[in-house]
C-alpha cells in the first residue's frame with residue numbers, strides 16, 4: 502500500500518515490509534522473506550513472537566470472555582499485581598493499556614500525593630505521546646506544534662550530578678527517569694548520578710518515578726533495571742513486554758501512596774482486562790521461572806561484549822553501548838539508511854536518535870542467531 506492510497510494518518514514513516522507472520526525471533530513478510538528480529542516490535546515481545554505459554558493463556562481466556570469492566574473483581578488483576586509487587590519495591594498496582602498511560606497515571610499519583618506540581622525529568626528522555634508524558638519527555642521535537650505543554654516540568658541533563666542537586670527541592674513532586682535512556686539514543690545512567698538522585702529523593706521528600714517501560718521485564722538482565730542501581734523507586738511504570746504483545750501496562754506504587762488513588766481519582770475502561778491479564782500472568786511466570794533471568798543476564802553480557810568487540814573495529818562506528826539485550830550502535834552518520842540496508846540482509850533493527858542503530862532482540866533468541874545477526878550487521882556497516 503503506497504502512502505498516496507493509504508487511509509492511515511502518516512504518523513509513521515513505514516517500511517516497505519508487510520508484517521505477515523512471526524515466530525520466536527523470526528518475522529516473515531508478504532513475500533515469505535524471513536528476518537532475524539533484532540527489535541522485538543520495539544522492545545515488546547521479550548519472550549519471542551507467539552510464545553507458547555502466552556498463546557495458550559490468551560486462547561483459554563478468549564474462550565471464557567475478555568471484558569467485564571473494572572466494576573467487577575478480576576482475579577487475573579490480583580494475581581498479576583501480586584507478582585509485580587512481590588518482585589519490586591511497590592505494594593499497589595493500577596493497570597493501563599500502554600506505556601504513555603502508565604506514565605500519565607504515575608505523574609497524577611505523584612502530584613496528588615505530594616500536592617505539588619513540579620516534576621524533574623531529563624533531556625533526551627522519552628516517556629510517551631500524551632500530554633503528561635509528552636511534557637515529561639525531554640525532547641523539543643516531540644513537543645513541537647502541539648501548543649503549550651503541561652506546566653511544572655523541568656528537564657535537566659542526564660548523568661549530571663550537579664544539575665540534579667540544583668533542580669530538585671522541597672517543591673518537587675517527583676523525579677522521573679529511565680535507567681537506560683532508550684528512544685533518546687541508548688544512554689545508560691551512571692552510578693554516581695543514581696546516587697545523587699536517591700540522595701535528593703531522601704533529602705527533599707520528592708518521589709522517584711522510574712520508567713521501566715523499555716528497560717524492564719528482563720531487557721537489561723534483571724526483572725527491573727533499577728535493581729542494578731542504588732535507586733529505590735516509589736513508583737514504577739511498565740508496559741511494552743508486560744503482555745508480550747497483548748497491549749497492557751501497569752503503575753506500581755509504594756503502600757503509602759494508596760490513599761492518593763482512592764475511589765474515583767483515576768480510571769480506565771480497558772485497563773487490566775482479563776485477556777491482557779492472562780497474557781501478563783503467562784509472560785511474568787515464564788520470566789520468573791527459576792534461572793530464567795539469570796540465563797538472560799549472562800546472554801546479554803556476552804552479546805554486549807561481542808558487539809563491542811566486533812563493531813568497534815568498524816570505521817563507521819563511533820560507540821557501542823547498552824545494558825543486557827538493549828544495545829545502541831552509534832554511527833558517525835545517519836542510521837536510517839543502514840537500518841534499511843540491514844533489512845535487505847534480513848535483519849530488523851530500529852533507530853534511537855538520529856545516528857544510533859538500536860538492537861532489542863527477543864530475550865529468547867538463540868545465541869547462534871544473535872551471532873548471525875552480528876555477522877550480517879558487521880557486513881552492512883563495513884560495506
Ligand SMILES: Cc1ncc(COP(=O)(O)O)c(C=O)c1O
Nearest residue numbers: 599600601627628629683714715
Ligand atoms: C521509556 C519509554 N516510556 C514510555 C514509552 C511509551 O510507551 P507507549 O508507546 O506504549 O505509549 C516508551 C515507548 O517507546 C518508552 O520507551
